[in-house]
Amino acid sequence: MDPSTEIVRLVVNGQSREVGVPTHFTLLEALRYVLGLTGTKQGCDKGDCGACTVIVDGEPVLACLTPVWEAEGREVTTVEGLAGPEGIHALQDCFDLHGAAQCGFCTPGILCSAAALLAGNPSPTREEIREAIAGNLCRCTGYAKIYDAVEAAALRTGGPQG
Numbered sequence: 001m002d003p004s005t006e007i008v009r010l011v012v013n014g015q016s017r018e019v020g021v022p023t024h025f026t027l028l029e030a031l032r033y034v035l036g037l038t039g040t041k042q043g044c045d046k047g048d049c050g051a052c053t054v055i056v057d058g059e060p061v062l063a064c065l066t067p068v069w070e071a072e073g074r075e076v077t078t079v080e081g082l083a084g085p086e087g088i089h090a091l092q093d094c095f096d097l098h099g100a101a102q103c104g105f106c107t108p109g110i111l112c113s114a115a116a117l118l119a120g121n122p123s124p125t126r127e128e129i130r131e132a133i134a135g136n137l138c139r140c141t142g143y144a145k146i147y148d149a150v151e152a153a154a155l156r157t158g159g160p161q162g
Contacts, residue, residue, distance in 0.1 A: 008072050012037070013081030027071050028052045028063035031078060039079035039108045050136035053109035054078050058120065060113045062135070079108035082115055090153040091115055100149035102140030110136045114150045122158020126151065 004024075010017045012035060019034045031037045031054070043051030045064050052063040055077040082089040091111050094100070101107040110133050117124055117132035124132065129150045130143075138146065 006069070008068050010035075010068075010071055010076060011074065012076045013078060014075075021068055023069075025068045026064055027054065027056075027061070027066040027068050027076070030068040030071075031063060031076075037078050037080055041105055041108055043105070048137070049106070050109045050113065050133075051106055053112045053136060055112050055116050058116060060116045060132075060135075077112070077115075079111050082111060089115060090156040091118070091150065094149040094153040094156070095146075098145050098149040098152060100141060100145040102138075106136055106138045106140075110138065110146060114153070117150070118154055118157060123154055124150070129154075 004022055005020050006023050007018055007020055008030065010019060010030070012031070017035065019030055021030050021034055028040060028042060031040045032042060040054055040063055041051035042064065043049040047062045047065045050062065053060050054063045055061070056066070056071055057074050082092060091114050095107065095111065113133045113136050114129070117129065121128060126147055129147050133146065
């Protein structure tokens with residue numbers, strides 16, 4: 001094996017994976033270009049846009065800034081992993097129903113940020129939603145439909161708003 005390549009053990013969307021990656025790869029590069037999980041978007045590569053947001057051990061993380069070896073042995077969830085055996089995640093359905101995705105480039109990162117929020121706070125206020133997705137930039141929607149969709153998903157999964 002090339003000395004600049006390492007085997008990294010990742011748990012992605014509930015599946016253990018061993019991948020050979022260059023030692024300089026980010027989590028984003030491993031997910032997109034080695035594992036083929038292209039839902040995680042490559043945007044600014046500087047941590048400014050949030051398009052690459054994934055969930056690592058329950059917390060939203062910017063995959064473009066995370067060295068792949070930092071995710072070794074940790075639970076990584078991408079937008080592809082939000083759906084379960086019973087179907088799509090309530091957030092995905094509510095984004096569709098509320099027209100919260102326009103071009104869709106930012107949507108996977110926002111979905112991951114919102115899913116992490118709802119997992120830890122099933123009844124967030126609109127301000128808590130706003131704070132949770134503050135690191136995700138959207139150029140198309142103006143955010144109101146996104147907030148509405150997250151609120152609707154919270155009602156489905158966590159009960160009344162607080």
